[in-house]
Structure formats: structure tokens, C-alpha cells
Amino acid sequence: MFRKGLLLVLLLTFALAVVACGGNDAADPAPAPAENGGQAPEEGATGGDANNDAAMTLYNANCMACHATDLGGGGNFPSLQNVGSKHDASEIAGIISNGRNGMPAFQGRLTEDEINVLSQWLAAKK
Known part of the structure; x- marks a missing residue:
């Protein structure tokens, strides 16, 4: 009984770690900015539309899983x-x-360059 319980705890811990740290190494294409939950580029953001589009694509592929579609975060x-x-x-x-x-x-x-595009875009969020 103890071994089954321990095995269950280990499996759940492993599953949680995989979900929390799962790499989204661009295996799935990022949704187009129009599919970004209505998140429009902020006016006056630096870098023009091309950088805004690139930043939103980077955000969707690397940040959205934790920080949410609307950048609102949640939980921890x-x-x-x-x-x-x-x-x-x-x-x-x-x-x-x-x-x-x-x-x-x-x-x-x-x-x-990707980090710079993303950080400039996020810095414009005030």
C-alpha cells in the first residue's frame, strides 16, 4: 500500500513538473496576432507594427502559458x-x-534580438 501511494505521489509530481516546465520549442506554430484574445498592439509602442507582431508571436509561443493571453497572469x-x-x-x-x-x-x-523585441514591447505596457 505504501509503495503504491509513493508511486502515485512521484508520478503526480513528475506530471506537474512536465506541465509547469514543458518546453514549447515552437513545435506548434504561434497563433496569429488576431487570435491573441483581442490584445491589440499598444499605440506608441516602439518598433512599429512588424516588431509588435514579432513580439506578440514570441509572447504567444513562450510566455502566454504562464502569463495568460491578456498578460494578466494568475495564480503564482x-x-x-x-x-x-x-x-x-x-x-x-x-x-x-x-x-x-x-x-x-x-x-x-x-x-x-528576440529578447530585445519582447522586452521593448513589454516595457510599453504601462
Whole structure:
């Protein structure tokens, strides 16, 4: 009985770890920005429409699973809706690159240019 219980706990722990840290290494194509829950690019965001589209595609593929379609987070995952009022683009890039408070590091998963596009887009969220 004890062994079955222990095995069940181990399997559940493993399943939770896989779900929480599951890599979305672009195996599925990211939804088009129009499918982004109505999240429109913010006016005055730096980089133009091409960078906004690229940032939303990167967000959908790498961040949305934890931070939600509307950037609202939930549970243990912080909201990014007003992240630009708390952190500048450089700080956001550092958090994306190195991870923080349980967030995995994306350095090595994303290029420096991708991190910069994403951090500029998020910094405009004020």
C-alpha cells in the first residue's frame, strides 16, 4: 500500500513538473496576432507594427502559458499588463534572459534580438 501511494505521489509530481516546465520549442506554430484574445498592439509602442507582431508571436509561443493571453497572469504567475510601469526594457530583458522567482531563463532559448523585441514591447505596457 505504501509503495503504491509513493508511486502515485512521484508520478503526480513528475506530471506537474512536465506541465509547469514543458518546453514549447515552437513545435506548434504561434497563433496569429488576431487570435491573441483581442490584445491589440499598444499605440506608441516602439518598433512599429512588424516588431509588435514579432513580439506578440514570441509572447504567444513562450510566455502566454504562464502569463495568460491578456498578460494578466494568475495564480503564482504575475500580471504583465502594466509591467512597463515597474521595469524598463533593460530590466525586463534581464528577467527574460536570466529568469526570476521560479520563471525559467530564456537565454539560449531565445536570441538576444528576440529578447530585445519582447522586452521593448513589454516595457510599453504601462
